[in-house]
Amino acid sequence: MGKSKFILIYNALSEKIHKQEIAAGSLLPTENELGEQFKASRETIRKALAMLSRNGYIQKIQGKGSIVLDVSRQNFPISGLTSFRELANHSKDTWRTNVHQLVLMKPDDHLKMVMNLHDDQMVWKVIRSRSVNGEAVILDKDYLIQGLVPILTADICEHSLYDYIENDLGLKIGFAKKEITVEHAGVEDKRYLTMSRDTHVVVVRSLVYLESAELFQFTESRHRADKFRFVDFARREHQ
Structure with a gap:
């Protein structure tokens, strides 16, 4: 499609x-x-x-x-659902995705609660780092429900999950609910990101739904605090 x-x-x-x-x-x-x-x-x-x-x-x-309008200052939009690949294609910098982990797993209690999963449901866990000009600045941890995304490969994850989901699986991505926090860098942040003196990361957690309002993905996107600016565009709705 x-x-x-x-x-x-x-x-x-x-x-x-x-x-x-x-x-x-x-x-x-x-x-x-x-x-x-x-x-x-x-x-x-x-x-x-x-x-x-x-x-x-x-x-x-x-x-x-x-x-x-002038969009030269827009780096990473919080509202909207733009894939990393689409953002990278618009950037003048050299971006690269590295897939560190791709496993099919039973969700733990926390994930079952967050995604409202049943005991018999399986999820794909994908860990990817995003590098710009040789520095790893974003760590993405994605969880996708296998019942909606039956097959997943490292090549798909390296290219674009959303391109595969929309154009190969024929699903329509609808909307997301997002939460933004600032947290201490964890073990995985220090392992996969190019960390220097930074001790904090900006974390964007997203529940992503299809147009049918069915949840299919939970994402935890962890950004090196000194390397990313979040920009939103707000438009007032007139009555």
């Missing part, structure tokens, strides 16, 4: 904005012009523009069009 047309258009436009091929402060082409450029219907273009607006790439101004 391929990605929806509006997602492909969104990816193409967001990448151009990230690479500053479309400058901040400039106007996007009109809906009609974008429709001709991408050979897409007006409804599809509007869906792509709505997604760009929600994620902070553009501001729609009545009578003018869509103005491109």
Whole structure:
């Protein structure tokens, strides 16, 4: 199953904005012009523009069009569900994923409580570190329910879990609930991350659901505190 047309258009436009091929402060082409450029219907273009607006790439101004916003300072969005691979593709730095562990396991009591699992359910445990320009700065610990993700390989985990889940398994990822804390670096942080004098990590724990509202993943993303900035884009909803 391929990605929806509006997602492909969104990816193409967001990448151009990230690479500053479309400058901040400039106007996007009109809906009609974008429709001709991408050979897409007006409804599809509007869906792509709505997604760009929600994620902070553009501001729609009545009578003018869509103005491109400055995203050069956005490093790691907390809201939204963007895969690491998609973020890396937009970055000028050299990112690499290393898979340290991939096992099928019975969840412990804590995991059963967090993910609301039954005794007979199995989960995939994946531990991956993310390196930028040779320094390991993120440690991701993922737990995925085997009943929804039957097969998983190290190659899939190194490339992109979300690409595999959406395009190979045909599942639609819907939303996530996230919690952010600052914690002392643990044994695994010191083992897998390039730690110096830092004694703390920023931890983002996420419960990730399909569009059907079915939970399929719990993620603990542990970031070296000195190397990552979290940026959110908030838009006020007018009544």
